[in-house]
Amino acid sequence: MALVQLMEQGQLWRGAQDAGIQAEALESSGYPELDARLGGGWLKGQLIELLQSGEGRGELRLLWPLLRRAAPERPVFWIDPPHQPCALSFLQADIRPETQQLVRTHSLKERLWAIEQALKSGCAPLVLSWLGEQVTTPALRRLQLAAQTGGGLGLIMRPDSVRSQSSPAAYRLHLDSSDRGAEIALLKRRGGWPLPAAAVDLPAVI
Amino acid sequence: MRWLAIHFPWLALELHGLPQDKPQALLDNRQRILLGNPVAEAAGVKSGQALATALALSPELTLLETDEARLRQSLEQLALWAGGFSARISVCPPRSLLLEIASMLHYFGGLEALLDQLSASLKRNGYNARMAVGETARGAELLARVQSWTEGNTERWWARLHGLEIGQLALPAKQSEQLRGVGLRTLGDLLKLPRNELAQRFGQPLLRELEKIVEPGAALPEPFIPPERFRQKVELAAEIIHSQGLLFPLRRLLEALEGFLHIRQQQVSQLHIALYQREGGGQQLTIGHAAGTASAAHWLELCRLQLEREKLKAPVLALQLEAEEGQGQKAHNADLFAPAQAQTTPAELISRLRSRLGAESVQPLGWCADHRPERANTLLGVTAEKTAGKTAAGGRDTLPVGLVRPGWLLTRPQRLAPSDQRTLHWLRGPERVSSGWWDGPVTRDYYVARWPDGRCGWVFRDSSGGWFIHGWFG
Known part of the structure; x- marks a missing residue:
């Protein structure tokens, strides 16, 4: 098979020199230094895997700029978050709590179904979900396809123990924190090599 | 072209909702065959046959009985369904409907498109029908009893109408006999005779009947007035054991509901399904749609999801569908430039999720003014949702300033081990929260670490000196 054919099918992509991505297909992360490393922002209709060990490293503050853009007619879906999102902290960050739809399921099967429905619907610009270690690659591939169908961003938070597993998600990030603040390593991204950990300037806690 | 007659030759059989690929026949009260479905007819079952003969011809024959009242009820259900296609519908017992279509042709994009949609919908619901268009209502109805007629050409239609035989005009049997006795064969023959002579010889009623058939403006059929509220029941011919089996009879009811709502320009946001079960038992299902819809396809999808979760306590004998009072439909025209991506609205997505996961499973985030963090953070329940905008907007004015709240609240505070405590770096605190003496008092000093x-x-440290984690700054 010729290289051109592979590229047409999207199985092979060019590195950073390819500037073929339209600006409107990108969603800014709201952090200029992260946008620069992503090549302008998140590519819409993709799955993003965010790996971290334990909550409290800045995963919500990373999303604030995206959450602020949510409107009632295009709500954000939170599927099975590990804790209760705090409405008051959202209001303080100028995010409307009523545009955040909280979804609770009873089993992994239902959770995957709900994520897929939300991604596929095309009415949710951002779908946040939490998955553990026991998710299979075909299940993730389904979600990546659903995100492509719907055109929204699908964010999956997973423990960093799955770092060595391969994943069909378009982006893979590792979020870490230290005294100096939060750091993000890009384990996988569209149109480029993985990038080592670098600081992101998240809003301070206090 | 003004009228469309839909004739249901096998309605008495089809109303039972059994699969039509098995031989079925209707019995009269003298145990003779009244009507066989096409499969049974192919096997040689004819009307008037003795039961024994029919069973010998087709051993698998399913025998059904239908009374007048049920036939009338299902015809009215079909009249409700037809509301999706025309605003003026008449019921012509025992087995026909009349739709005024002149005004609808433009909307549907021509006669052919309208007929296609009608046949597709009938097929989905398991009905076989003959459709005939006509210049006069009665003419179309009589023609549909004999054959389908979907040509738009007026002249040919009149020619065909005049070719109807005397026996096909639904005149009293005695009168048909008399007419045939004087050598008349078709409607055309009859119309050639001078009217006054006809009246003298056969009486005024015949003249009036002929007028109905051939005069486009004469005596219009009485319009069907749908009931104020939608409540329809179907008896099932065979007991249904699996909840998924209810979908077929439900589809018929939901499509009738769609027509019913369409004619009133309404939509509903809640349906109640009552299942009547063996030994007098019953089960109730309530299905909701967040924004309200009239679409049978949407409702069917929601029913399917809900029924997947539902276990039937006993076999179902009958089911009833009742719709809450409808609300006015939001003006929605099929949008030419509708964005290609958003095939589903958030309300539809939320309804779908709720149908499968339960009504309380999808809730928007909200807050109320309470000093206790776990109380301040609430979920706006299904009912509170409609006022959500207001609460939150009002809430923003009274937003407490200077408080630090974490993005994550733990559902239940976790005890902090003393060894962990020593390693913490204290960033801020204390913030004293002391409230709720009326229901669950709380006295805590909060720190950020x-x-x-x-x-x-x-x-936080509570009044007894214990340390707990209550949230994470995500």
């Missing part, structure tokens, strides 16, 4: 691995948490 950083863990050695860089995570930031929200911890």
Whole structure:
């Protein structure tokens, strides 16, 4: 098979020199230094895997700029978050709590179904979900396809123990924190090599 | 072209909702065959046959009985369904409907498109029908009893109408006999005779009947007035054991509901399904749609999801569908430039999720003014949702300033081990929260602390001196 054919099918992509991505297909992360490393922002209709060990490293503050853009007619879906999102902290960050739809399921099967429905619907610009270690690659591939169908961003938070597993998600990030603040390593991204950990300037806690 | 007659030759059989690929026949009260479906007819079953003969011809024959009242009821259900296609419908017992279509042709994009949609919908619901268009209502109805007629050409239609035989005009049997006795064969023959002579010889009623058939403006059929509220029941011919089996009879009811709502320009947001079960038992299902819809396809999808979760306690004998009072439909025209991506609205998505996961499973975030963090954070329930905008907007004015709240609240505070406590780096505090003497008093000192691995948490010490984690700064 010729290289051109592979590229047409999207199985092979060019590195950073390819500037073929339209600006409107990108969603800014709201952090200029992260946008620069992503090549302008998140590519819409993709799955993003965010790996971290334990909550409290800045995963919500990373999303604030995206959450602020949510409107009632295009709500954000939170599927099975590990804790209760705090409405008051959202209001303080100028995010409307009523545009955040909280979804609770009873089993992994239902959770995957709900994520897929939300991604596929095309009415949710951002779908946040939490998955553990026991998710299979075909299940993730389904979600990546659903995100492509719907055109929204699908964010999956997973423990960093799955770092060595391969994943069909378009982006893979590792979020870490230290005294100096939060750091993000890009384990996988569209149109480029993985990038080592670098600081992101998240809003301070206090 | 003004009228469309839909004739249901096998309605008495089809109303039972059994699969039509098996031989079925209707019995009269003298145990003779009244009507066989096409499969049974192919096997040689004819009307008037003795039961024994029919069973010998087709051993698998399913025998059904239908009374007048049920036939009338299902015809009215079909009249409700037809509301989706025309605003003026007449019921012509025992087995026909009349739709005024002149005004609808433009909307549907021509006669052919309208007929296609009608046949597709009938097929989905398991009905076989003959459709005939006509210049006069009665003419179309008589023609549909004999054959389908979907040509738009007026002249040919009149020619065909005049070719109807005397026996096909639904005149009293005695009169048909008399007419045939004087050598008349078709409607055309009859119309050639001078009217006054006809009246003298056969009486005024015949003249009036002929007028109905051939005069486009004469005596219009009485319009069907749908009931104020939608409540329809179907008896099932065979007991249904699996909840998924209810979908077929439900589809018929939901499509009738769609027509019913369409004619009133309404939509509903809640349906009640009552299942009547063996030994007098019953089960109730309530299905909701967040924004309200009239679409049978949407409702069917929601029913399917809900029924997947539902276990039937006993076999179902009958089911009834009742719709809550409808609300006015939001003006929605099929949008030419509708965005290609948003095939589903958030309300539809939320309804779908709720149908499968339960009504309380999808809730928007909200808050109320309470000093206790766990109380301030609430979910706006299904009912409160409609006022959500207001509450939140009002809430923003009274937003407490200077308080630090974490993004994550733990559902239940976790005890902090003393060894962990020593490693924490204290960033801020204390903030005294003391409230709720009326229901669940709370006295706590809150601190913001950083863990050695860089995570930031929200911890408190309660009045007894115990340390707890209550949130994470995500």
